[in-house]
Amino acid sequence: MRLGHIISAYQFDKKTLEQIFILFKKIKAQKYKKNLLAGKIMATLFYEPSTRTRLSFESAMLRLGGNVISTESASQFSSAAKGETLEDTIRVINPYCDVIVIRHYNEGASEIASKYSKVPVINAGDGRGEHPTQALLDLYTIFSKFKSTNLTVAMVGDLKNGRTIHSLCPFLSHYPKIKIIFISPKALAAPQSLKEYLKQKGIHFEETEDFKNVVQADVIYQTRIQKERFKSARDYQKYFGKYIIDKNILKILKKTAVIMHPLPRVNEITQEVDIDGRAIYFEEAANGLYTRMALLLYLFDKT
Numbered sequence: 066m067r068l069g070h071i072i073s074a075y076q077f078d079k080k081t082l083e084q085i086f087i088l089f090k091k092i093k094a095q096k097y098k099k100n101l102l103a104g105k106i107m108a109t110l111f112y113e114p115s116t117r118t119r120l121s122f123e124s125a126m127l128r129l130g131g132n133v134i135s136t137e138s139a140s141q142f143s144s145a146a147k148g149e150t151l152e153d154t155i156r157v158i159n160p161y162c163d164v165i166v167i168r169h170y171n172e173g174a175s176e177i178a179s180k181y182s183k184v185p186v187i188n189a190g191d192g193r194g195e196h197p198t199q200a201l202l203d204l205y206t207i208f209s210k211f212k213s214t215n216l217t218v219a220m221v222g223d224l225k226n227g228r229t230i231h232s233l234c235p236f237l238s239h240y241p242k243i244k245i246i247f248i249s250p251k252a253l254a255a256p257q258s259l260k261e262y263l264k265q266k267g268i269h270f271e272e273t274e275d276f277k278n279v280v281q282a283d284v285i286y287q288t289r290i291q292k293e294r295f296k297s298a299r300d301y302q303k304y305f306g307k308y309i310i311d312k313n314i315l316k317i318l319k320k321t322a323v324i325m326h327p328l329p330r331v332n333e334i335t336q337e338v339d340i341d342g343r344a345i346y347f348e349e350a351a352n353g354l355y356t357r358m359a360l361l362l363y364l365f366d367k368t
């Protein structure tokens with residue numbers, strides 16, 4: 066399957082996911098040519114904060130021999146601050162680059178950008194919409210830890226606003242043995258459209274507010290309460306700190322479970338958890354680099 070713009074996890078069929086996974090494994094094992102993207106330029110256009118996503122995309126491009134141009138804090142430092150529309154910015158930077166990686170605070174912004182772009186646009190997070198490349202690295206992290214897909218995945222925290230789970234669920238839905246437990250306050254539940262989609266795909270899922278349900282899980286996918294999406298600080302404070310993985314929770318988890326988090330964490334995983342063998346969130350972040358390298362090779366047909 067040719068990918069073109071990468072806007073949503075719903076674009077990916079199972080075969081494509083598995084082809085990119087093969088590339089991911091080769092890259093992780095350092096079995097790749099270093100200059101396959103020589104001469105290509107990536108533009109990174111980030112209107113929201115980022116550490117991992119932007120730097121791992123840029124590192125991925127550089128490691129494959131390509132180049133990067135970047136406007137960090139695009140809301141402040143690009144012409145958006147002067148009132149330029151996203152459409153105009155995309156049209157302007159098109160001739161400067163071969164691929165655009167964009168993060169924006171509005172849901173749907175990457176899709177709009179793609180309509181004005183002749184070069185592929187990659188969605189690196191659009192408001193509370195999606196974050197397909199994070200979900201891809203999450204999927205590969207799960208695949209690399211378990212031999213089977215007969216797994217129970219607990220998704221914990223802000224499932225309404227957390228865009229990574231909005232993309233991870235459609236990826237997981239390609240694997241019919243997956244069971245999902247959504248653990249969140251009712252007000253931060255996973256979107257109805259996502260649940261409808263899982264139903265339609267025949268994926269078993271449950272919803273609960275009770276954190277104790279993590280006992281059944283093989284994968285605990287913890288997420289941050291998305292402070293920037295709340296109207297008031299008081300609203301945010303209602304949920305902040307509701308679900309915390311600490312040494313007491315470690316005692317009740319399966320011995321074979323893994324603890325994941327797209328990061329950044331605030332207080333939802335305490336530092337004492339980091340040394341537990343089940344905590345794999347830093348390995349997950351490292352997989353971001355390999356996943357994005359694999360994705361770029363696939364996108365530019367350099368497999």
Ligand code: NCD
Binds near residue numbers: 196227289327
């Ligand atoms: C996530 C995001 O930006 O959606 N971070 C990331 O890209 N690793 C998760 C988050 O900010 O909570």
